[in-house]
Amino acid sequence: MQQLVDLFGFLSVVLRAGTLVFQSLLLGGIVFVLWIARDMPGNPESIEKMQSGSWTLLRCSTIGLIVMQGLYLYVNSAVLMTTAEIGFRAVLGANFFLSGSIVLAAAVAAYLVARQQWKVAHWLLPVLAMTVLGASVMTNHAASRLDGRPLLIILTTIHEAATAFWIGGLPFLVLALFRDKEEEARWHITERFSRVALVSVGAIVFSGMGMSIRYIASWRAVLGTAYGVMVTAKVLMLAALMLLGGINFWLLRSTSKDRVMPRLRRLIEVEVGIGITVILTAASLTSQPPAVDQPNDTVTFHQIMQRMKPTLPRLTYPQVADASISASGREATVSDVPNKLPVAYNADGEPLPPQRIAWAMESESNHHWMGLVVLAMGLLALLARTGKAGWAEYWPLLLVGIAIFIFVQADTECWPVGAKGFWACWANPEAFQHRLAALVCVAFAVFELRVRRRKWENDRMALIFPLMVATGGVVLLTHSHAITNVKENLLVELTHVSMGLLAAFASWARWLELRLPVGDRKIPSWIWPVCFALIGVGLLNYREV
Amino acid sequence: MLLTLLLLTGLSHLAWAHAILMESTPKLHATVTGPDVPIRLRFNVRVDGSRSRLHLLAPDGSLQALPLARQSTPDVLQSQATGLKPGAYKLKWSVLASDGHMSSGDVSFTVK
Numbered sequence: 001m002q003q004l005v006d007l008f009g010f011l012s013v014v015l016r017a018g019t020l021v022f023q024s025l026l027l028g029g030i031v032f033v034l035w036i037a038r039d040m041p042g043n044p045e046s047i048e049k050m051q052s053g054s055w056t057l058l059r060c061s062t063i064g065l066i067v068m069q070g071l072y073l074y075v076n077s078a079v080l081m082t083t084a085e086i087g088f089r090a091v092l093g094a095n096f097f098l099s100g101s102i103v104l105a106a107a108v109a110a111y112l113v114a115r116q117q118w119k120v121a122h123w124l125l126p127v128l129a130m131t132v133l134g135a136s137v138m139t140n141h142a143a144s145r146l147d148g149r150p151l152l153i154i155l156t157t158i159h160e161a162a163t164a165f166w167i168g169g170l171p172f173l174v175l176a177l178f179r180d181k182e183e184e185a186r187w188h189i190t191e192r193f194s195r196v197a198l199v200s201v202g203a204i205v206f207s208g209m210g211m212s213i214r215y216i217a218s219w220r221a222v223l224g225t226a227y228g229v230m231v232t233a234k235v236l237m238l239a240a241l242m243l244l245g246g247i248n249f250w251l252l253r254s255t256s257k258d259r260v261m262p263r264l265r266r267l268i269e270v271e272v273g274i275g276i277t278v279i280l281t282a283a284s285l286t287s288q289p290p291a292v293d294q295p296n297d298t299v300t301f302h303q304i305m306q307r308m309k310p311t312l313p314r315l316t317y318p319q320v321a322d323a324s325i326s327a328s329g330r331e332a333t334v335s336d337v338p339n340k341l342p343v344a345y346n347a348d349g350e351p352l353p354p355q356r357i358a359w360a361m362e363s364e365s366n367h368h369w370m371g372l373v374v375l376a377m378g379l380l381a382l383l384a385r386t387g388k389a390g391w392a393e394y395w396p397l398l399l400v401g402i403a404i405f406i407f408v409q410a411d412t413e414c415w416p417v418g419a420k421g422f423w424a425c426w427a428n429p430e431a432f433q434h435r436l437a438a439l440v441c442v443a444f445a446v447f448e449l450r451v452r453r454r455k456w457e458n459d460r461m462a463l464i465f466p467l468m469v470a471t472g473g474v475v476l477l478t479h480s481h482a483i484t485n486v487k488e489n490l491l492v493e494l495t496h497v498s499m500g501l502l503a504a505f506a507s508w509a510r511w512l513e514l515r516l517p518v519g520d521r522k523i524p525s526w527i528w529p530v531c532f533a534l535i536g537v538g539l540l541n542y543r544e545v
Numbered sequence: 546m547l548l549t550l551l552l553l554t555g556l557s558h559l560a561w562a563h564a565i566l567m568e569s570t571p572k573l574h575a576t577v578t579g580p581d582v583p584i585r586l587r588f589n590v591r592v593d594g595s596r597s598r599l600h601l602l603a604p605d606g607s608l609q610a611l612p613l614a615r616q617s618t619p620d621v622l623q624s625q626a627t628g629l630k631p632g633a634y635k636l637k638w639s640v641l642a643s644d645g646h647m648s649s650g651d652v653s654f655t656v657k
Contacts, residue, residue, distance in 0.1 A: 076645060083639045083647055084598050094596055096645025144563070144590035144644040146620055287646055289565045293589035 012079060015072040017283035017478070022068050023103070023136055024279055025061035026110060027161065028168020030129045033058055034122060036169070036192045037176060042185035050180035050189075054172050055116045062111035065132075069107060073100045095138065102135035133161055141215065141290060148214055155207040162203035163282070165196055167241075167275035170268060177265050186261055187252075194249055201242060208235075214292070221291035224298040226490050228291045230281060233477060233497050237278045237504065244271050266515040270508045277474050277504050284478035297486035303347045307491045313368035313540045318361045344545035347487040352545060360544035367542035369405055373398050375536025381529035393452050399445035403438040410434035444468065462514055470507035476500030488544075495542050499535050506531035563646035564588045566638070567620075571654040579629040579656040584611065586652075590642045591619035597640040599624050602651075604632030619643070629656045 033054045040047045077091045084090075091097055110128045113121045137143065137160065142152035173193050177186055212231055222228040244267050251260045251267075291298070344357045352360075380395035411434055412418050414425035425431040444465075451462045477500035509527035516524065570585040571577045584599065599611040599622065611624040622640065634656060639649035 076647075079647055080596060080641060083649065084596050084641065086596060090596065094593060094641060094645070095643045096641075099645075139645045141563075141590075141644060144642050146591065146618075286644070287563055289563055289589055293565060293567070 012072060012076045013284065013287050013478075015068055015075060016286065017280045018068040019065065019072055019103070020136075020283040021276060021279050022061055022065035023132055024160075024164040024168030025171065026058070026065055026107065026132060026168070027129050027164030028166070028170070029054070029058040029061050029172050030110075030125045031165050031196065032169045032172040032176075032193075033116075034125065036196065037172075037189060040185045040188055042180075042182045042188075046180050046182050047185055050176050050185065051116060053175050053179045055114060057172055057175055059111055059114045062107050062114060065107040066104060066111065069100055069104045073097060073104065076100075095143070099135040099138035103132050106131040106135070133157060133164075136160060140286060152211065152214060155210045158203050159207040159211065162200040162207065163279065166200035166204070167272075167279060169193060169196065170272045170275055174265065174268050174272060177261070177268070183258060183261065190248075190264060191252060194245075194252060197245055198249075201245065204238065208238075215290035217292040218298075220300070221294075221298050223304060223494070224300060224490070225291035225294055226486075226493055227285065227288050227294075229490070229494060229497050230285045230288060230477075233501055234278055234281050234285070236501060237274055237281070240505065241271055241274055241278070244274075262517050263520060266512060269515065270511055273470055273508050273511065274504060277470070277477065280474050281477050294486065297490075299347060299487050299490050303487070304491065304494065307347070307543055308494070308541070310541055311543065313371065314361065314365050315368055315372070317365050318358045346545065347491055357545060363544055364542060366409060367539050369409075370402065371536045371539025371542065373402050373405070373536075374539055375533055378529050378531075378533030378536050381532060382526075385525055385529055394449065396445045396448040396452065399441045399448075403441035403445070406434050406438040406441070410437075463511065466507040466510040466514070468507075469503050469510070473500045473503030473507060476503060492544060495538055499538050502531045502535045502538070506535070563644060564590050564592055564640050564642040564648045566650055566652070569636075569652045571636075571652065573652050574654065576655045576657050579631065580627065582626045582629055582654075582656065584624040584626060584636065586622045586638055588620050588622075588640060588642070590644065592622065593641040593643055594622060597622055598638070600637045601626055602635040602637060604630070604634065608637075631656050 033051070037051050037054050040050075073096075076096055077088065080086065080091055080094065081088065106128045110125060110132075113124050113128075115121055134157070137153055137156050140153075140156050140160075142149065142156040145152055173190065176189050180186055180189070208231075216222060216225075216228050216231060222232060248264055248267055248271075251264055342357070344352050344360065346352055377395050377398050380392040380398070383389045384392035384395065408417060411425060411428070411431040414420045414428075414431055415422040426435070447461075448465050451459070451465070476496045506528040509524040509531065512524035513521045513528065565588065566586060567589050568587045570583060586599075594613055594616040597613065599613060601609045601611055603609065609626075611626060614623040614625075617623065622638070626634075626636075632655070634654055636652040636654065637649070638651065639647065641647050
């Protein structure tokens with residue numbers, strides 16, 4: 001039962017993230033169809049086609065929001081009914097249920113009225129957008145605070161609205177640029193959008209700083225708490241978005257229309273990708289207690305340096321008498337396993353029990369092996385990039401090595417290293433998932449190798465690699481928020497978040513390499529292998545004690 | 546990517562929550578005088594008192610639901626455990642924060 005509750009708890013976070021993404025699309029879409037894409041100069045037929053596409057995407061966004069919000073209400077209600085042992089009638093009055101129902105009703109109404117020809121849509125959609133925004137803020141950190149609540153609610157509202165107008169509007173811009181082939185209309189629409197984006201960025205920075213002052217409160221907590229680390233990751237991704245936005249802004253004003261559009265579309269695609277990553281990170285942040293509430297669980301800079309200082313990777317595994325420990329029915333003490341394990345300490349300098357040390361050493365060795373492979377992949381990709389080593393193009397084959405590693409090491413109780421047979425282990429859900437991951441690695445190695453060797457760069461299949469890496473980055477940035485053993489989990493999370501950021505940058509750099517005009521690919525083609533190599537270095541220095 | 550896949554497999558072991566316990570009466574690992582023990586838990590955020598629960602795990606393994614008093618402030622839950630015999634107890638709490646997140650935890654204490 002507890003596992004089911006945990007799984008539903010995780011699902012509710014995922015669904016909340018999805019809700020936030022579609023909410024941003026709905027709000028950004030409404031601004032786009034009602035203000036940005038209206039009264040465009042150019043061929044009426046072409047403009048009509050572009051506008052109808054935007055309205056269709058808006059309706060799709062409302063459907064997405066309806067589905068996500070409905071599922072979120074169902075899952076969160078189920079968790080509450082199980083944990084609090086209450087009936088559905090009692091759930092109805094809960095704050096999250098009320099606000100979620102309002103969002104759901106507003107999204108259904110938005111779907112029904114989102115028709116280009118209907119005059120009512122032009123005044124009702126902004127009202128519905130404000131309703132969705134207001135109800136959403138009701139379930140944010142700001143709503144549950146005791147001090148400074150009104151100010152925090154205002155700042156949160158500005159932050160969510162500005163994010164939606166900018167990032168939520170980007171997919172509409174990409175679609176419009178795709179559907180409207182007229183340079184004049186494309187130019188106008190991009191210029192109008194860039195003005196909205198500029199104001200939004202200012203609002204995001206202003207409100208974000210205000211909230212950070214209240215929720216983080218000290219410089220020490222910026223890197224010393226999970227909340228601070230997540231905000232830092234968001235700031236770095238925002239900086240990347242601002243850089244891309246700045247390039248777009250400069251291109252629009254300094255390059256001729258026929259030359260700017262092919263580049264602009266690709267850069268905006270990457271803005272969409274990083275923007276959605278930022279929204280998902282923000283959604284994950286809402287399930288995290290603000291740093292200011294964890295003064296006793298803040299990790300010091302010294303503790304971070306202690307954990308992060310470079311050490312030699314460990315590629316061997318500890319030999320611990322697990323059987324004797326479990327047979328005694330208690331946790332082992334140092335005297336149980338003399339001279340077998342080194343003495344190790346937690347973040348506060350307290351000695352750890354042997355079993356915990358053994359687990360940490362095993363996990364570290366796994367990470368170090370993985371780091372070796374990822375570093376090799378990055379270096380080989382760099383070598384291939386120089387154009388002087390064609391054989392280095394075969395670097396995807398290293399993924400097969402990873403698959404073998406998972407198969408052998410992830411489930412040590414199974415064949416070929418453990419006592420359990422090959423087929424018997426398929427019934428174990430964890431082993432099943434590990435084997436599935438191994439198969440995905442093999443399939444991906446074969447696939448990416450074919451893409452690289454056949455130079456399918458213009459093929460859509462080539463985009464699967466950056467999309468997979470981007471998905472990995474999102475999971476790394478959002479996966480772990482433990483409220484127990486806070487300091488230790490934060491030190492682990494620091495590594496995961498930095499690798500998540502590198503994965504996000506690597507994926508979108510590779511995307512640009514594939515999508516930009518041939519003459520503009522130089523810089524991104526160097527960025528992603530370097531990011532890969534840095535992820536490998538991070539893994540090689542990963543430590544848990 | 547691989548690390549991601551492996552992380553996903555371990556997700557069920559993590560706690561996803563927002564409300565955290567800031568202070569409690571009795572304090573964690575405290576020894577208190579019985580048989581009646583007042584209970585007060587203060588959280589970092591507003592909690593929904595009518596949808597939160599307190600249970601007491603007795604030394605003999607029995608689990609007893611504790612009635613919650615009316616909330617004096619939105620971040621506090623209060624109750625009273627009565628007729629406690631000497632021994633080690635565990636107060637188990639699960640709360641719904643007003644932002645919709647649920648969390649749970651426990652406070653161990655001893656009655657002398």
